[in-house]
Amino acid sequence: MKKLSLQLAGGITLLGAIAAMPAMAETNVSKISQAMSSDAVAQNVTSVSQLSDVRPTDWAFTALQSLVERYGCIAGYPDRTFRGNQATSRYEFAAGLNACLDKINEIISAGLADKVSKEDLATLQKLQEEFAAELATLRGRVDALDAKTAKLEAQQFSTTTKLSGEAIMSVQGGSGNTGAPTSTNVFVSSRVRLDLNTSFTGSDLLKTRLEVGNGTVNIPTAFGAGSGPAGSNIGFQTYGQDYTGLAGGSTFTLAKLRYDFNIADARVSVGPVMHAYDHIDTNSYANNEAVDFVSTFFINNPLHVLVNNQTGGAGAAFDWNISKSAFTLRGLYLAGNGAQPAATAANNGGLFGDAYQATAELEFAPKNDKGEKPFALKLLYTNGSVANTDINAGGVNVEWKFAKGAALFGRYGFGSTKRTPILGAATADLSPQTWMFGLAFPDLFKEGAMAGIAVGQPFIENKVGNATQTNLELFYNFPVTSNIRITPDVQFIFNPNNSSANSTIFVGTLRTVFSF
Incomplete structure (x- = not known):
């Protein structure tokens, strides 16, 4: 110049x-x-x-x-x-x-x-x-x-609404022996989500999701995996792909409908179709079946995401950052049968009936000099009832990016359940624990890629079985383009159903995700 x-x-x-x-x-x-x-x-x-x-x-x-x-x-x-x-x-x-x-x-x-x-x-x-x-x-x-x-x-599609979508196509198969009447073959699964994100003021959000897929039975069901309260994460069916087993099958389902808005320093959400995993127990490295782990166990703590079916539940949630500090308080209430006016033999329905969960979460996540939050610690408490099983649980969720390309994460849960019978046990009162721990490697070999490995035990209770089921999962998520990702994923399930008589199960998945 x-x-x-x-x-x-x-x-x-x-x-x-x-x-x-x-x-x-x-x-x-x-x-x-x-x-x-x-x-x-x-x-x-x-x-x-x-x-x-x-x-x-x-x-x-x-x-x-x-x-x-x-x-x-x-x-x-x-x-x-x-x-x-x-x-x-x-x-x-x-x-x-x-x-x-x-x-x-x-x-x-x-x-x-x-x-x-x-x-x-x-x-x-x-x-x-x-x-x-x-x-x-x-x-x-x-x-x-x-x-x-x-x-x-x-x-443009709309002056107030943006359309986004995600399509998952995967090939998976498994091998092992749990004494189940059938074993699984190699098969394919798919799921398509269409999200309509609408804002009326610029700071609010009306989120509408339509969802459809072809998978109605997943691998754990084929292997005869033991289950806990119907519709919850509790049990041994934790190695199934989160995007299979859709209730609606090949019919489009209203899978999310909620409205988010601000009140002072808090973000509030209300709606007839909400999901707990959007508001509590989130984790940067183990929380998204399209990007990281495919199994339900490593995506969320089974004792704290109780209402977990495709259509979630009706309810409300808030996210309040306290005085712009490192502390954030969250609260959630969901009713799995909030749209059901009459009681049935399985549950009493309604907004305050079975199934429901109420969760409180306190997060400590200080910012560094760059304004990032490499460390986060979350304490959780959940009270709920699913399929006539009363559940009280505490928990911890932690993540720490300790280097540019490496992070650790984990979850722990403990609590009590009351029901007769549950998981084949002869007692009405159980005190289960659950834990998982893993390592993630962001940007491994390519920017935007991520590899991860995690191990954990979904249901620790000496009154159920003679051993403890242990899940091990590894994946590598590779971005082919900004809109296409391919992820090979493998799982090993040791002592399935808390039984040493059952041989190890192997599950392999090749997942391709298209986003638009």
Whole structure:
């Protein structure tokens, strides 16, 4: 960039002052400069004192003061800083120059030409000549962006709703011996989700999900895995793919319908079709059957996600970050048969009947210097009833990214269940425990990829069986493109159904996920 020695009234070059600018506001050109920067949104200022890092002793203070207060063509970053020592490109400089030209043109058009000094006009004229090529390029980009925006607005699905989708196709099979009447062959499964995300105010969200799949029976069922209360995660059917065994089969089902909105510092959700895993017991490395582990056990704690069928339950949840600190409090209530007005032999239905769960969660997750949360510790308490089984449980959920490409995570749960019989036991009262621990390797071999390995025991109770079932799962999620991912996954189930008489089960899965 050629040095220009044309002076402003304050004795500082206009070139030096504008060159230090962040993206300008209130112009189409500013949109381009904002797109070039990670600090996206500029903040208008009317006084140089509003810029927290600009001081009267700074060499460009007088020039900045003039440009802000005389012409109003400087904006700060979202945190009200100016960052005058930050390097700028010729295109960013041209965007700032164009913003000042527009402001001065507005002043002249308003009949206030006497407020613009001849020296400033001469300087701007020479700057305009110096950056003619860049200004032409930026204006060409703006015209193209305006045309593209107009086209998208004319052809968009909705002014308030965005459509997104996910399709899972997988091949899986298993081998082993649990004494079940049938064994499994290699077979294929699929699931398609269509999400309609609607916002009326910009901060709220009405989420509607339609879901369909072809899998109605999964591998654990084929192996005769013992189960706990119907519709819950409790039991030994924990190595089934989370996206198979859909109640609706090949018929589209309303799989989610809830409304999220803000009340002060809390995010509140209400709806007739909600799921616990959206609000509690989340984990960055073991919580998404499309990205990480396929089995239900490693996705959620079986003692804390009780209402876990495809259509979830009716209820409400909140997420409250306490005074913008490292502590967050969450609460959830779900009724699995909230839409059922009459009692049945299996449950008494309704919003406050079986099945239901009420969960409270307290999270401690401090931010580091980069604003990230590499460590999170969550304490949970759940009270519920599923299939006439009363459940009280406590739990812990932890994750820690201790290196750039490595993290550990785990869950532990303990509690009590009351029902006769349950899981084949002769006693009405059980005190089960459950745990899992794993390692994740983000960006392994490729950015966006992730590998993971986890081991755990879904149901530890010496009154049930003569051994403890142990699950081991490994996966590698590889992004082929930004919209296609392939994941090989293997599982080993030792002592299935808490019985040493049952041989080890092997389950292999090749999962492909398309997102759009």
